[in-house]
């Protein structure tokens with residue numbers, strides 16, 4: 001059996017992302033070069049309640065090379081049961097979510113709230129280790145709840161005490177959400193403090209950032225979330241492919257996603273209804289792509305930039321409005337060609353430029 005450290009060595013893990021880590025999007029990323037993928041956060045209790053939607057989240061795709069399932073739960077027995085279940089369904093790794101910031105979950109003591117309870121985390125990991133036969137058990141932590149209560153070293157140590165096989169570290173606190181850049185020095189502290197592989201996470205968008213993150217932290221692997229949603233071709237880039245695919249290349253990838261989604265959910269009316277909201281949602285990230293600047297510097301995830309489109313198609317792909325995303329979604333669903341002339345204008349900017357409102361007016365909303 002391959003050691004977890006060998007599997008992770010040098011990998012850029014596709015992060016667990018609610019909605020974003022849907023099965024066909026993982027398949028697209030695997031085709032582009034991803035070799036370690038993670039599920040969306042899956043609530044252990046909902047699995048226990050036999051909820052169909054939750055079972056869909058833990059399904060491994062055919063040929064998926066290494067699929068980690070992330071569980072949310074705070075009851076050791078329940079997490080033990082869920083870990084055994086996901087192992088029996090083919091998961092290659094089972095992870096505990098200790099970072100979800102959303103009130104709905106933290107009020108129940110899950111996600112980042114559980115991250116405030118290292119001794120409970122130790123018990124949960126211990127119980128999960130007893131529940132599985134050979135599948136590695138990991139935790140995904142943040143740096144802490146907020147600036148003055150960072151507990152990442154204590155939390156990582158507690159997880160290792162419980163038997164954790166690796167630690168994922170998102171280098172921000174719960175309070176920070178995405179307002180600050182990830183702290184890769186803190187991630188390096190975890191690497192130095194624990195004997196198991198550490199997977200660092202935060203702000204990776206370009207190949208040089210991935211290289212810098214490995215060098216600065218000494219991590220076994222790194223992990224990317226928003227970067228993969230915006231640029232699924234990051235995987236090709238890492239393997240030596242272009243950093244700046246043409247707008248036509250990008251459309252081909254989005255089309256490929258639509259194809260994989262139809263193969264998964266069906267191309268009948270029911271399937272298309274299912275896929276539509278996913279495509280609309282993905283366009284909300286795909287439109288955020290900004291190419292390397294002409295002066296040789298790079299945009300970053302933490303600073304939003306506007307693009308100077310180099311073609312009408314690139315201008316269309318950069319549009320953030322519902323009309324453009326609706327048009328592109330429908331075209332992909334029907335597998336038709338894009339006609340940039342046929343796209344409706346954004347509803348809030350009248351076609352007649354004399355009727356256009358100033359940006360100041362818009363920001364008042």
Ligand SMILES: Cc1cc2nc3c(=O)[nH]c(=O)nc-3n(C[C@H](O)[C@H](O)[C@H](O)COP(=O)(O)O)c2cc1C
Nearest residue numbers: 015016017018040041170202203204224225226227
């Ligand atoms: C749309 C979206 C959904 C996410 N869902 C999850 C999740 O289910 N579980 C989890 O541990 N983290 C989740 N995250 C957090 C990411 O895994 C990651 O830790 C965070 O985005 C920082 O990485 P980045 O800077 O590369 O985006 C989500 C992030 C995004 C953008």
